[in-house]
């Protein structure tokens with residue numbers, strides 16, 4: 095009892111103050127009362143840095159064409175089931191305009207991984223068009239995978255200022271088990287470091303509860319976020335997809351869902367306690383496991399929600415995992431639903447602000463934690 099409260103207090107006082115053993119201890123908690131104290135401790139820190147409000151990022155799932163073949167992902171190249179699509183510039187702009195008008199404050203462009211000149215230029219054009227349409231007032235995040243430095247540079251200069259690239263797991267051996275031999279952990283890490291060097295607000299994250307992943311791995315993931323000095327963390331539970339090599343033999347039972355959800359929430363809480371001033375997303379994967387999964391994520395220390403704003407007719411073909419929620423909800427319905435859900439937990443949406451991570455501001459002014 096005393097140990098838990100001491101650790102929480104110590105972590106609240108000073109960032110980076112938990113050692114690996116402390117993280118391991120927090121990640122193994124199972125007792126309901128102890129978990130409540132952990133989540134409350136992390137939520138108090140979230141409130142210290144973000145008050146009782148949450149930032150929104152409208153997520154446009156721009157296309158599902160992908161050159162990668164990750165063993166866990168529903169849009170992997172070898173899966174022939176999804177109908178491959180790519181939104182046109184006009185479709186992207188219409189959604190961006192709607193997102194801007196609805197005061198979401200920021201937008202994420204996400205797609206499968208494509209490296210080609212045509213794609214690079216198309217994205218640059220989309221970024222420029224969105225920036226001019228919104229007079230640079232809409233935060234713009236890219237989540238377009240591994241690219242060469244000159245591509246990241248071009249997109250940065252075109253007006254994108256945030257990038258999300260999950261490392262998926264910080265353990266290179268586990269990474270190798272989850273990907274074909276042609277996929278490289280070190281290249282992904284190099285990309286992440288390049289993004290930071292190019293002065294993007296840089297985000298990464300991992301999947302939680304992967305087959306073969308240990309608690310040690312998860313504690314190391316949090317220390318990885320710390321060492322890479324990230325601004326934003328987007329992580330979520332692994333959810334099997336039956337049309338993937340990794341998902342075929344996993345039964346999606348209630349107890350599996352609960353285990354995944356709980357580990358996801360513990361990771362959010364420990365990351366908030368360790369990193370303090372970063373933005374942490376309560377990802378949609380949490381909601382796929384529990385109807386109030388995202389709210390639980392906020393109550394465990396997250397401060398960002400990324401509602402899907404993609405035109406509904408494309409959503410069924412962008413199923414990275416099964417059971418993906420909100421396949422048929424438009425932006426207005428989504429906004430109303432979220433406002434209500436957040437009010438129920440005493441939180442509100444910060445409308446119309448880009449919501450830059452404090453960590454990014456602090457590290458640029460020499461005050462980063």
Ligand code: SAH
Pocket residue numbers: 166167168204205206207237238239240258259260262300301330331332333334335379414415
């Ligand atoms: N291709 C881009 C982004 C699209 S995928 C990139 O590589 O960055 C976005 C994220 O979805 C991935 O980084 C991965 O962490 C997550 N994801 C993929 N399959 C998943 C699954 N089965 N369960 C949970 N998350 C998954």
